[in-house]
Amino acid sequence: MKVLVTGARGMLAQAVLPALEQAGHEVLGLDLEDADITRPNTLDHALRTFAPDWIFHLAAFTRVDDCESNPDQAYAVNALGARNVAQAALACGATLLAISTDYVFDGQARRPYREYDAAAPQSVYGASKWAGEQAIREVYPRHIIARTAWLYGRGGANFVDTVLKRAQAGEPLKVVDDQRGSPTWTVDLAAALVRLATIGQLGTVHVTNSGECTWWEFASYIVQRSGLSTVVAKCGTAELGRPAPRPAYSVLNAQVYERVTGDRMPHWQDGIDRYLKSRA
Secondary structure, rough: EEEEEOOOOOOOOHHHHHOOOOOOOOEEEOOOOOOOOOOOOOOHHHHHHHHEEEEOOOOOOOOHHHHHHHHHHHHHHHHHHHHHHHHHHHHHOEEEEEEEEEHHHHOOOOOOOOOOOOOOOOOHHHHHHHHHHHHHHHOOOOEEEEEEEEEEEOOOHHHHHHHHHHHOOOOEEEEEOOEEEOEEEEHHHHHHHHHHHHHHEEEEEOOOOOHHHHHHHHHHHHHHOOOOOOOOOOOOOOHHHHOOOOOOOOOOOOHHHHHHHHHOOOOOHHHHHHHHHHHO
């Protein structure tokens, strides 16, 4: 199949593009200089010349604190941009796969969130992504919305690389221990997205690495598995004083993905082990 990918220079796309190519698909990656998704019709030329079967919409404004201070930009990219891409998919008949986030939930749950649990975003980032989800649902039924969380991987700033850089430099580490989620390697997520598109099951689906931890547990595992001796101190979210609120609990229930695909995502610790090996 032919797949057009937005946000081609982003961290997730740098795992998705090779995963699609390795699966035998013809791929066209577009980034901001190729098509500004905040402007209607900017995808028209690519759609006419490439005629995709699928659009993987990965472009997003994901810097959570920057979204809080730039809400107009956040909504332009994450909400209006998603609507524009959905309209483009409708116009050319391509099926749409779009990425969303655990931040659409309020973090007050006591068990993993299901796809049909009520959204209640607490940040501009979460609210703008939820608005994007709703726009896609309104515009175009032939879609997959894949919610994921705590991404890391090559090709972009991420928590794992930041922890390693500071630990290797002997800098002190203080990490929050009151937020719980599922760290997800972009390579594992990319494989899951290709699998979902191949099956063609439409709707909303949660896809993360399995298992759960706090950011402190995540950082401690990274340091330990890297053979470093840096002490990782605990702190609370309030101590950091960040502009955007974070959900205290944002573990996603992946049963829909597992039932549809017959696949179970690797444990987050396994993902970290393989990512660290890939960096060696």
